[in-house]
Amino acid sequence: MDFKCLSCIVFFPIHIVYYILKASVYLLLPSRRRTLIKEVVLITGGGRGIGRHLAQEFAKQGAKKVILWGRTEKCLKETCEEISQFGTECHYFLCDVANREDVYKQAKVVREKVGDVTILVNNAAVVHGKSLMDSDDDCLLKSQHINTMGQFWTTKAFLPRMLELQHGHVVCINSILSQSPIPGAIDYCTSKASSLAFMESLTLGLLDCPGVGCTTVLPFHTNTEMFQGMRVRFPALFPPLKPETVAERTVDAVRTNTAYVYMPWTMHALVILKSFMPQAALEEIHKFSGSYTCMNTFKGRT
């Protein structure tokens, strides 16, 4: 074994401990936040729900331009007008992220009309909200195309220029259901798990790319129309998050270059428990919390 290899082995645990200590200290200290003054932010599904709050928060925090993508013109237009009132330049374009050709076409239009996107927020998603056997095949495919494949196309469209500029950030609004799936949302949980793998692979793949970072946000149930009707057993113990809180935390994570955000932070415990608990104990937790049956009352967007 040569000297270089030996020093690698010796320093490896020291490095790991160093990074853990550094992250713990940074948790306690106020971290440096980068300015968004030169950033051009594109948000998929920016017309409503968390996307709309993200657009407002990026504008509030000083982003130079905000671009909204979605399929419903009315919502996009309303949000765009709101953002413009903050004094931030805002544009919207109709784009179905499930449609690869549409994504590439609209990305070209954005580059020509607005400029280079430096922060891409993959937020658009749908939930079908039925069990596997009750689900229509086309609906199952649709959620995979929007929630997972949409990210492939948007990232392929905008990341190359970020790499050229050595400046950019890719954000994914994922879900805690990617790590702790529930019955009755099999399409959604599968798409979010695969979207998490996409982000984990991308984040590691960009390690040697200076100036380009990633953030994955994994929120718990959030108060938008997406999961309307879903009922948890102890709402006082597990209240839904406010979409504005998810937006604030997301923008802050971009500004501090944080790779993963669990919301609320107690969701870390769920992931840790899952890694070693016997299945019977996990099932008890699901039954006790009501997550086992919470989709029985699901109505979704009406």
Ligand SMILES: NC(=O)c1ccc[n+]([C@@H]2O[C@H](COP(=O)([O-])OP(=O)(O)OC[C@H]3O[C@@H](n4cnc5c(N)ncnc54)[C@H](OP(=O)(O)O)[C@@H]3O)[C@@H](O)[C@H]2O)c1
């Ligand atoms: N709500 C929750 O409990 C919760 C919890 C954890 C994570 N999340 C995640 O947060 C993100 C936002 O969800 P939300 O709660 O804000 O849901 P929402 O209110 O239903 O908003 C979803 C957004 O996605 C857009 N969208 C859907 N299909 C699209 C497509 N094919 N192309 C382009 N845009 C599309 C919708 O706009 P159009 O219909 O106009 O296209 C809408 O703006 C999602 O990724 C979701 O998985 C939500």
